[in-house]
Amino acid sequence: MNEALLVQDLAIILIIAAVISFIFKRLNQPLVVGYIIAGIIIGPYTPPFSYLSEPEAVGALAEIGVILLLFGIGLTFPLSKLVSLGRVSIIVATLEIGLMIAFSLVTGWLLGWPIINSIFLGAALASSSTAIIAKCMYDLRLLEEPSCDIMLGVLIVEDLAVVLMLATLQSFAAVGSLPIGELIILAGKIIVFLGGSLLVGWRLVIPFIENVRRESNEILVITAVGVCFAFSIVAYLLGFSVAIGAFIAGVIIAGWKGADKLIEETLPLREIFGAIFFVSVGALMDVTSFGDFIVPALIITLTMLGGKFIGCSLGTRISGYSWTTAVRVGLGMAQIGEFAFIVIKAGNDLGVLTVPLYSMVGFVTVLTTFMTPYMIKLGQNIHIAGDKA
Numbered sequence: 001m002n003e004a005l006l007v008q009d010l011a012i013i014l015i016i017a018a019v020i021s022f023i024f025k026r027l028n029q030p031l032v033v034g035y036i037i038a039g040i041i042i043g044p045y046t047p048p049f050s051y052l053s054e055p056e057a058v059g060a061l062a063e064i065g066v067i068l069l070l071f072g073i074g075l076t077f078p079l080s081k082l083v084s085l086g087r088v089s090i091i092v093a094t095l096e097i098g099l100m101i102a103f104s105l106v107t108g109w110l111l112g113w114p115i116i117n118s119i120f121l122g123a124a125l126a127s128s129s130t131a132i133i134a135k136c137m138y139d140l141r142l143l144e145e146p147s148c149d150i151m152l153g154v155l156i157v158e159d160l161a162v163v164l165m166l167a168t169l170q171s172f173a174a175v176g177s178l179p180i181g182e183l184i185i186l187a188g189k190i191i192v193f194l195g196g197s198l199l200v201g202w203r204l205v206i207p208f209i210e211n212v213r214r215e216s217n218e219i220l221v222i223t224a225v226g227v228c229f230a231f232s233i234v235a236y237l238l239g240f241s242v243a244i245g246a247f248i249a250g251v252i253i254a255g256w257k258g259a260d261k262l263i264e265e266t267l268p269l270r271e272i273f274g275a276i277f278f279v280s281v282g283a284l285m286d287v288t289s290f291g292d293f294i295v296p297a298l299i300i301t302l303t304m305l306g307g308k309f310i311g312c313s314l315g316t317r318i319s320g321y322s323w324t325t326a327v328r329v330g331l332g333m334a335q336i337g338e339f340a341f342i343v344i345k346a347g348n349d350l351g352v353l354t355v356p357l358y359s360m361v362g363f364v365t366v367l368t369t370f371m372t373p374y375m376i377k378l379g380q381n382i383h384i385a386g387d388k389a
Contacts, residue, residue, distance in 0.1 A: 005053035012051050013058065013279045014272070016042055021275075030373030032135050032278055039282020046287070058280055065277030066131050067246040068270045071228040073134045074250015075263045076143050077152060079198070082251055088319035089153030092329065095318075096154070096311030097126045097161055103307040111296055117355050120347040123165045124361055125304045127158040129337035129369070130243050135274060136332075136373045142380065147328035150316060154333065159244055160190055162339045166346060167239075189238045194248070197231060201252030213258055221265045224253060241339065281369070290363050293356060297363040304364060308334045328379035335368035336361065 017038045024034035042051035052058060101122035108118025133155065137148045167186050205227055212223045228249045235245025253259055290297065313330030317323060340361050347353040 002054065006057045009052050009054050009058050010061075010276070012042055013038075013276055016051075017275050017279050030136060030377075031139050032132065032373055033370055035275055035278035036282035036285075036369060039279040040285055040287060041282075042279070043283030043285065045285065045289075052283060055280075055283070058276065058283075061273065062277040062280035063242065065270075065273035065275070066243050067228060067232050068225070068266070069131055069134055069138075069274045069277070070243045070246040071225075071250040072263065072266060072270045073138065073143070073152065074247040074252075075254050075259050075266075077149075077247075077251050078254040078259075079251055080255075081149060082153060082156075085149055085153035088150055088316060088321070089157045091319050092150065092154045092312050092315030093157035093161060095315040096308055096333070097158070097165075099307045099311040100125045100304070103303045107299060107303045111299065111355075113355055116347075116352050117357065120169060120343060120353060121300065121357060121361075123162060123169060124340040124343040124357070125300075125307070125336050125364075126165065127162045127337040127339045128155060128308065128333045129335055129365075129372070130155045130159065130241075130247075131277065132335060132337075132369055132372050133332060133376075135278065136376050140373070140376060140380070142376070145328075145380070146321070147316075147325045147332060147379065150321070150325070150329050151332050154312065154329075155337075156244065156247065158337075159241055159339065162343065163190075163240055166339075166343055169343075169346070186239070190240075193235065193238050193240065197234075197245075197248050197252065201249075201255075205252060206256050209253065209256060209258075213261075217261070217265060220258075220262065224262050225266065225269070227253070285362065285366050286359075287366065289359060290366075293360050293363070296355075297360045300360055301364045301367055304336060304368070305334045323384045324382060327382055327384065328376075331375040331379035331382075332372075334375055335372045336365055340365065 017035050020038040020041070021031045021034040024031055040046055044052065044055070101119070104122030104125060105115070105118045108115065108121060128151075133151055137143055137145075137151075142148045164186055209220065209223060209227075213220050228246050231249035231252075232242040232245035235248070236242050253262065309330040311330075312333040313326040316326035316329045321329075341358070344353070344358045344361055348358060
């Protein structure tokens with residue numbers, strides 16, 4: 001890695017992001033869309049040339065953006081709130097994932113695909129984008145809205161469920177049988193990770209942070225961010241996403257009386273690295289190739305939008321929430337997450353996919369990423385007559 005080129009890349013990313021986001025702010029449009037457009041402008045797939053010299057290093061910094069973003073969201077999401085949303089999160093995620101698998105099987109049948117392609121598509125579409133949703137909710141100042149609380153809970157359940165589904169699919173595609181033993185081990189890892197995180201948080205992290213707070217704010221921030229990265233790497237080593245680890249770290253610290261101070265102190269870090277992440281998302285989008293598979297990609301987009309809206313809305317309503325809240329959750333969750341690419345890559349690596357799902361999923365990701373902030377805003381403007389909440 002050339003350090004000077006990396007500094008040059010960061011200068012380009014942040015200056016272009018600042019200019020585009022300034023324009024979007026003046027137009028009263030979501031900043032996340034401006035960041036992604038900035039990425040498309042400077043990316044390697046946009047003529048006449050790429051402005052980035054060290055894309056791998058920028059990608060690593062972008063991952064830090066995801067970690068800090070989810071850590072910040074976790075700081076506003078204490079454990080008591082997470083526990084209270086456990087039932088609705090599981091119901092919504094279960095119904096939504098089931099519908100996405102079913103809808104993907106029908107879509108694959110209509111397009112004439114082998115069934116294994118449809119199953120991998122369903123697994124890819126099962127999870128929504130934690131980073132995109134969290135950023136939109138933060139920018140729109142909706143973190144205290146009931147619908148947003150539900151979405152954050154569902155996102156955690158989705159990510160854990162997709163990890164289980166991916167392990168199942170990989171083993172089934174490789175040896176032709178369901179790995180019951182592996183699934184039990186993986187479920188055990190989830191329990192150990194969540195339980196161990198809470199135990200370590202209560203017994204060690206919170207008391208240590210309280211002692212650090214008495215020394216200086218600077219040391220407090222360093223300690224909190226260090227804890228965030230520690231939980232993220234443990235989650236990664238256990239086979240989960242770094243985002244889950246960062247979020248759980250934030251949830252644990254959110255129970256500490258000084259959490260509000262940390263939210264304020266870490267804000268500049270989260271905003272800078274968050275911008276780098278969303279610009280990098282745009283830079284990696286090959287918008288020039290979308291015309292090669294536009295029809296099946298649009299069909300997949302409609303499949304995803306319909307399945308997620310119906311599944312999340314019905315799941316929320318079944319859980320006892322109003323139709324207004326249910327519709328807001330359905331609209332807000334209608335996009336796919338970063339896990340989709342991991343799932344499709346696994347299918348490609350196993351050699352079982354016979355259609356260009358990676359490119360199609362990329363198209364759906366681009367389209368729904370642009371749509372998400374507008375759909376969340378649309379949901380917040382919906383008030384169904386007769387609802388009390």
